[in-house]
Structure formats: structure tokens, C-alpha cells
Amino acid sequence: MSLFAAAFLAMLVAGTASPVQAQAVSQPVETGNAVSQLVAEQAGIAPGETIRIGLYQELREGWHVYWMNPGDSGLPLEIDWTLPEGFETGDIQYPLPHRIPLGPLVNFGHEGTPLFMIDLTAPADAAPGQTVSLSADATWLICADICIPESATLSLSLPVVAEPAGADPAGAALFAEGDTHMPEQGGLEAAWYDLGGKPVLELSGDIDPQAEIFFFPAAISVVEPAAEQQVVGIDDGVRLFLQPSFDYDPAALDVLDGVVTIGERGIAIAAAQTGAPAGVTPPDAATPSEAANAAPAASATAPASSASRNLFAILGLAFLGGIILNVMPCVFPVIFIKAASLAHSAQEKRATIVRHGFIYTAGILVAFLAIAGLLLALRAGGEQIGWGFHLQSPVTVAVFAIVIFLVGLNLAGLFEIGTSVQGVGTGLAAKGGNSGAFFTGLLAVAVAAPCIGPFLGVPVGFALSAQQPAIVGLLVFAVMGLGLALPYLLISLIPGIAKALPRPGAWMEVFKQVLSFAMFATLVWLIWTLTLQAGTDGLVLVLIALLLTGFAAWAFGLSQRSTGSGARLFARVLALAAIGGGLYVLAGITPQLRTADYVASAPGEGDLSKLPTVAYSEATLEELRAAGTPVFIDFTAAWCVTCQVNKQTVLTRQQVVSQFHEKGVVYMVADWTVQDPEITRALEAQGRSGVPLYLFYAPGASEAQVLPQVLSFDIMRETFSVL
CATH class of the missing domain: 2.60.40 (Immunoglobulin-like)
Incomplete structure (x- = not known):
């Protein structure tokens, strides 16, 4: 039977049956990969009677929907009913599921023509002779090699009859077949x-x-x-x-x-x-x-061997992606703090070097496991969040901006934590040096968190997949942390590498100050992100907080240079009061959901200098694909460094913009700067849990092409070459 057979059958019945019989089957709705209808087993419903209605679907060949427990991944059917007063529906009764293997995972679902049954009860005082209308907003996830959220609004009219009505021919036939697939x-x-x-x-x-x-x-x-x-x-x-x-x-x-x-x-x-x-x-x-x-x-x-191979591949990508995080622009200055320390201590105690290497690694692992544990716990509780979720809160972004600003001021020399870089050798042997190594590991993860860098999209999505065992998710994040810690750990463990580092000198202090500007550049990006999330009111508040933070850093540095104990105490009280005031100001920041600038600046008709941009929605995507329009989806966020680099270096360049116009490709932006459940669902459907993600739907294609996380002109040209 073709995909539209059920629709044709329903229209045929509607055209030949009596008016009462025709009301028991709704008009079919086609959603790309399924044809859906509301059906009733009986031709009418009597006062106080309970009858069976159902959602009948004919699924595209090779595609499946999910059982009440979807297994390792997926989402079950959801129906939001709009019913006449006094009418009630029961829970969805699912047909028998079957196992759907996907690599090392197994999902539970349905293929072919499932009928999801629901009991409908009329109130005892329902007036015979009236016709009641039932409306269902149904949503489901349908998958083959890819997963697509689909939805339909379905309506069914039923007469209220004085006595229980007979079976409806079309509806009863579907229920008779459906009963053969229901659990005993x-x-x-x-x-x-x-x-x-x-x-x-x-x-x-x-x-x-x-x-x-x-x-x-x-x-x-x-x-x-x-x-x-x-x-x-x-x-x-x-x-x-x-x-x-x-x-x-x-x-x-x-x-x-x-x-x-x-x-x-x-x-x-x-x-x-x-x-x-x-x-x-x-x-x-x-x-x-x-x-x-x-x-x-x-x-x-x-298959155990297949599961092991896939897990090893995931862990390999996580490890490689963690190594690459070391060269992210806002991570590298933090790593330099420890590398500069190591350059001096390499000339002194070997035990100190090894100890700090392990303590730094421990700080990274603790941070990664803490983030992973929090993500897994929240997702197990039903929250739709992913990697970098904390930066979807403007208050968190503002606090993060304060931390980055303080790191920058420290690198610039306004104040010191412990001792200067050149004199750090003695401090490393003390407790403060151990604490500094651990804190640096924590800070490295914090500044790496805004983005999923190259190779990390698949591992993070795998680790945070809906029903993934917690131990596997924690293992993936731990291996990612080992990748981030590896360069410094190798330097600390292998004497030859440490001795090959440049000898300490005045150049290190200058280089440290130069790196402070990388942190200030990160600060500019965070302020821009906050502006998109909280508007100009949020911008004013964070600038006031930064002013107070700068004063606190100056006062703390003054206390370090003061010789009198009274002056030192007074300066540190001032610093503490100023930093407290800054944090108090941040509490006043509230979210203002706004469309990102690249969506708001969509071109007018005939403007070929900008991308033909639309905001992401499942409904809009379905409409464009149904019309045969090619669609490029950019899952992005203002706080994602890789996203912004791709945007500025590739996507907004005129040669790429021209390709969008020449090929008639719509640029759809899924902006995840603030929490958006619809975008979160779309990411999860692709097995991802963070941005960036780039998808291309060619006309007539049944599935999306997933592009690399780091784009180039050649990648874009090759992607559009099919048009």
C-alpha cells in the first residue's frame, strides 16, 4: 500500500457512506513521512458511553515512530486534546513494539500502519442529536537514518446518539486490524x-x-x-x-x-x-x-564487538577534541599561566613539576565530571539542555564576564595571584601553588565550555543521548578532559620536554601582558552575547559590574604593594566591597528573548548582499521542503566561538552569499543563544547536544546532509554542487 493509500481510502469512504458513517474517520493529514487520521470505532457516542477512538498512521517505508518507552533514544507520541465540555479521554494504548537496533543502541518503536487507541467517554448529560467536534494536536518523532519531529492538528466530528451506535464500517475495520497488534x-x-x-x-x-x-x-x-x-x-x-x-x-x-x-x-x-x-x-x-x-x-x-568499536571511536573523537580545546583563543591564555610557571620550575624540583601536572589534570577532570553529572541529572529529570547550557542564562554570562575580566587584569599585571610569573618557583612548592594548579584546571574547562570544538559534536551528543547509561556519559567527558590536560601533563612528566621550554625571563612577563588582550577580546564577545540575551538594560548593568570589578582588582593590587598592615587591610576591604557590589548588580539582569542580529538583519526583496535568512521552526522547515526549496540550517549561538568564526570567515562572505542566492538556498538560523526547546529537540534528533551543527536539505532528499563543524569555501561549494 502506498503512503497515500489511507488518505485515498478515507476520502472514498467519505464520498460513498452515509453522513453518520463518514464522521467516524477524519480527513487525512500528510506530514512528509506519515499520513495521519483520527478514527472512531463506532458511528456515534451515547451519553455516559465509552468508545474507542484512535490515531491511525501510515508511515513511509523504512521509517518508524516510537513506543511509550522509546528505548535508548527517541520520543513517544504526544496528543493534546481539545474536547467539548464533560468529554474525557484516557491514556494512549500503544500497539506491540519491536526492537529497532541502531549501532550499539536499541530503540522501541513501530513501523508500517500503527493504530494508537484512546478511550473517549461522553458525559452522562450529553444531549442526543448534537454533533461534537474533537481536536487533537499530535506530535511525534519519526526516524530512518535521520529523525524528524512532525506534528498535525486533526479533527473528528461525532454525533451524540440516544442509544449506543453500531460500528462504523471504516473505523471498525481499522480497529479490528489494530486489535491483532495490541498486547493481550x-x-x-x-x-x-x-x-x-x-x-x-x-x-x-x-x-x-x-x-x-x-x-x-x-x-x-x-x-x-x-x-x-x-x-x-x-x-x-x-x-x-x-x-x-x-x-x-x-x-x-x-x-x-x-x-x-x-x-x-x-x-x-x-x-x-x-x-x-x-x-x-x-x-x-x-x-x-x-x-x-x-x-x-x-x-x-x-553485537558486543560493534558496541565496543563504536564506543572506542567516540572516545577517540572526545580525546582528540579535548586536545584541540587547548588552542581555543580564550583557553590558551589560561594554559599559559601554568606553562609559564612550569618554564621556571623546570630548572628546580622535579617532584614539584610532576605534582602540579597531576593536580592540574585533576582540576580539569573534576570540572568535566561535574558538568557531565549536572547535565545528565538534569536531562534525566526531563530538562532539555546541552553542552554550554549555562551560557543560555544572561546572569551566568555576566558572571563569566567578570571572571574573564579578572583573569585579563591579572595577566595585565594589575594584581597578582600568589607571586609574579618570574618568581613563581618558590610559590609552587607551597600550598598556594597546589591550589593554583587545581584552580587553573577548573578555569580551563570553564572557558572551554562555550563551544563544542572540532570532533566534539558527536561525542558530546552520544554522552548526553536520552537513555545513555550515566557511566558511559561520564567516561566520554573524562576522556575529553584528559585530552585537554594532555599537553601540560606530558610536559610535567617528560623531563626532556620541560627542559626544552624557553628559559624564563622578562619576555615572559611581556608575553603574559599581551595575552591579557585575548581575554579582553573574549570579554567583548561575552558582552555582545549578553546584549542579545538581556538587551540594553542588561548591558548597562554588566558595564557597572565591570567598573566595580576593575576597582576591586586595582584595590587588591594596591594592597599587595602596600607596606603598612592597616593600608593593606583597608584596600582589601574596599576590593571585597566592590566585587560584592558588582555581583549584586548582576542579580538585576533579566532575560529578554530577542532574535539574533543575523536573523533580524535578513535582506529585503532583491537585496543580494545578505543571506536569505529565516528563523528556524519545524513548521517552516516542513513547508520549505514540501515546496522543493533547498534549505541550509545553521544551529548556532552567540556564545559559541566556532559558530561566530564560521559566520564571519565563511557564511557571510560575498562569494558564499552569492551561492545562496544563485542556487535559491534558504539560510535558516536555529539560534540557541537562549534556551529553545524546539531547537533542543532538533539537535537531539541529530544525536547532538550542542552547537555548531550545519544541515543541508537538497530538494527531494529524504534526509539531511551533515556538514563539518569547521566550514570552508570548498565545503560550501561542494555542498551546493548538487543543485
Whole structure:
């Protein structure tokens, strides 16, 4: 059956059936990869009666949507109903899911023509003779090699009848077919228990232990979707040994519910928690009698070798991307602080060098793991956030600007932390030197956080994917941190490298002061970002805070140069008061959601000097693709350095702008400077969790072409060569 068969069938029924029958099937809505309709099993609804309605979809061949628990990634169907007063709908009843492997991951979903059933109940005082209109705003994620969020507004009219109506021919046929794909209710007795921190599910009833058996848990993140489920036959059924996911908590999980598939059958279960029977052992340590009853063909698992290869590739990209972060313009001056220290200490104590290398690395790892842990915890709680999320808050950007300003003033020599660069040798052996090494590691990560640099888009997206085990996400971030720490760590561990560094001298102080301007340039960029987020009011407040911060730095430096204890104390009190005042001022900054300047400056008709720009929206993208218009999507943010470099050096250059106009390509900007759930969903659909991301949709293409994170003229020319 073609993609539009359901639409044609519905129109045919509507044209030939009686008026009452025609109302039980809505007009179809085609959304690019699916045709969707609202259908009713009966031709009408009586007062107080409950009937079945449903969302029927015909999916494009090779594409799938998701079950209530999507597995390792994906999003389930959501329906927002608009109903007449007194009418109520129940929960979505999903058809049987099946496993959809994706590398080391496994998703749970549906293909073909799924029917999602919902109970509709009329109020007891509904007046017969009236016709009620039901409206559903449905959203779903549909995927093949790529994932596309789709949505449709569907309407269905039903007459209210005095007595229960008969079946609607078109609707009843769809429900009869849909019932064959719904889980059976009852038929199995189920219980579960915890065994050594892992759930074990016991099923009793008519079960062939040699059949292919798999448990689909209803709860997300309780059982690992891609993990092997080992099946062992017991006297009156089977025992399934499951692998826990990161949200598994036996103390809080009373009922383990979901669907068990046994061959072609699917049975809904709700297993109550019980105590573990005596003598139960996992299959890898099973007793001879249990091992003999094991069903080797029943285990479902992703290929371990494939998973290992993919994970190693992800870790390799994370490590390489972490190394590259060292040369980011706002990271390098921070690294220089320690490199300059090392150049002097290389001539002195070897133990000091090694100790500081490890302490610096520890600071980086602590920062990366803290950020990763916070991201994973927030995302597990339902927040749609990604790498660099903290810079979507204008107050955080302002605080970050204060820190960068202080680092710049320190490099410029207005005040010193510890001792001067040339005299740092003695300080390194003291506690302050150890603290400085650790703090420098923390600061290096903080200034690296605004962007996903080259090679980091895929690893960060993988680490933060919807149902990724927390330990894997933490491992990816830890390896990224090792990459960032590697250059300094190698210098500290290998004596030959340290001794090859230039000897300390006056040039180091001058070079340190020159690097302060890199920090001030970063400060300019942060102020610009804040202006986009909080407007001119925010700009005034942050400038006042910077003025107070500058005064605090001057006063602190004055205290370091003062000889009298009273003068030192007075200057430091002034510094503390000024920095406190600056932070107090920042509390008054409030977000003002504004379109970024590159969207606001979209060209007028006939203006060929600027990009033909539109702001990102799923609906606009669908309209442009349906019209056969090529679309280039720039997922960007004002706080992303790589994004701005690509914009200034490639995307806004006239030779690239001319290609956009000549080829008729629309430049769509997905501006993530402030939090935008729609853009976050689109990034997650591409397996990413941060910017930049560049996608190109050629006319008629079923999927997007993903471009490198660092653009060039050749890349853009080659991308548009298909037009």
C-alpha cells in the first residue's frame, strides 16, 4: 500500500457512506513521512458511553515512530486534546513494539500502519442529536537514518446518539486490524525481585522457553534496552535476568510493568515485587539444572564487538577534541599561566613539576565530571539542555564576564595571584601553588565550555543521548578532559620536554601582558552575547559590574604593594566591597528573548548582499521542503566561538552569499543563544547536544546532509554542487 493509500481510502469512504458513517474517520493529514487520521470505532457516542477512538498512521517505508518507552533514544507520541465540555479521554494504548537496533543502541518503536487507541467517554448529560467536534494536536518523532519531529492538528466530528451506535464500517475495520497488534491482557502471572542489584522477572503460564522472549519495560531508564535478556526455563515458566539502567532503584520500584513478547504474541504484565527465591543464581553461574533449561536462542542483545568499536571511536573523537580545546583563543591564555610557571620550575624540583601536572589534570577532570553529572541529572529529570547550557542564562554570562575580566587584569599585571610569573618557583612548592594548579584546571574547562570544538559534536551528543547509561556519559567527558590536560601533563612528566621550554625571563612577563588582550577580546564577545540575551538594560548593568570589578582588582593590587598592615587591610576591604557590589548588580539582569542580529538583519526583496535568512521552526522547515526549496540550517549561538568564526570567515562572505542566492538556498538560523526547546529537540534528533551543527536539505532528499563543524569555501561549494 502506498503512503497515500489511507488518505485515498478515507476520502472514498467519505464520498460513498452515509453522513453518520463518514464522521467516524477524519480527513487525512500528510506530514512528509506519515499520513495521519483520527478514527472512531463506532458511528456515534451515547451519553455516559465509552468508545474507542484512535490515531491511525501510515508511515513511509523504512521509517518508524516510537513506543511509550522509546528505548535508548527517541520520543513517544504526544496528543493534546481539545474536547467539548464533560468529554474525557484516557491514556494512549500503544500497539506491540519491536526492537529497532541502531549501532550499539536499541530503540522501541513501530513501523508500517500503527493504530494508537484512546478511550473517549461522553458525559452522562450529553444531549442526543448534537454533533461534537474533537481536536487533537499530535506530535511525534519519526526516524530512518535521520529523525524528524512532525506534528498535525486533526479533527473528528461525532454525533451524540440516544442509544449506543453500531460500528462504523471504516473505523471498525481499522480497529479490528489494530486489535491483532495490541498486547493481550492477562494470561501470565508475573513477579520480579532484585538479585545483586539487578532485576529478575519471573513469568508463569503457557510459555515455551525455547521461543524468542523479550521484555519491553514501560518505564524509561529502568532496564537497559540494548542489553542481553537471558532466559532460563523453570518448572512453570521462565525467568528473565535483566540489566538495570541508571534509573533503576529497587527500593522505589514496586511494580515492573510492560509488555512481554513470546514469539509473535505480546502480553501486558504488571509484575509485583517479591523476595528472591532461595538458590537463584544468574545464568553465568547457573546450576547444571538451570543451565540445561536455558534458552540460548531467546536472548536478545546488540553485537558486543560493534558496541565496543563504536564506543572506542567516540572516545577517540572526545580525546582528540579535548586536545584541540587547548588552542581555543580564550583557553590558551589560561594554559599559559601554568606553562609559564612550569618554564621556571623546570630548572628546580622535579617532584614539584610532576605534582602540579597531576593536580592540574585533576582540576580539569573534576570540572568535566561535574558538568557531565549536572547535565545528565538534569536531562534525566526531563530538562532539555546541552553542552554550554549555562551560557543560555544572561546572569551566568555576566558572571563569566567578570571572571574573564579578572583573569585579563591579572595577566595585565594589575594584581597578582600568589607571586609574579618570574618568581613563581618558590610559590609552587607551597600550598598556594597546589591550589593554583587545581584552580587553573577548573578555569580551563570553564572557558572551554562555550563551544563544542572540532570532533566534539558527536561525542558530546552520544554522552548526553536520552537513555545513555550515566557511566558511559561520564567516561566520554573524562576522556575529553584528559585530552585537554594532555599537553601540560606530558610536559610535567617528560623531563626532556620541560627542559626544552624557553628559559624564563622578562619576555615572559611581556608575553603574559599581551595575552591579557585575548581575554579582553573574549570579554567583548561575552558582552555582545549578553546584549542579545538581556538587551540594553542588561548591558548597562554588566558595564557597572565591570567598573566595580576593575576597582576591586586595582584595590587588591594596591594592597599587595602596600607596606603598612592597616593600608593593606583597608584596600582589601574596599576590593571585597566592590566585587560584592558588582555581583549584586548582576542579580538585576533579566532575560529578554530577542532574535539574533543575523536573523533580524535578513535582506529585503532583491537585496543580494545578505543571506536569505529565516528563523528556524519545524513548521517552516516542513513547508520549505514540501515546496522543493533547498534549505541550509545553521544551529548556532552567540556564545559559541566556532559558530561566530564560521559566520564571519565563511557564511557571510560575498562569494558564499552569492551561492545562496544563485542556487535559491534558504539560510535558516536555529539560534540557541537562549534556551529553545524546539531547537533542543532538533539537535537531539541529530544525536547532538550542542552547537555548531550545519544541515543541508537538497530538494527531494529524504534526509539531511551533515556538514563539518569547521566550514570552508570548498565545503560550501561542494555542498551546493548538487543543485
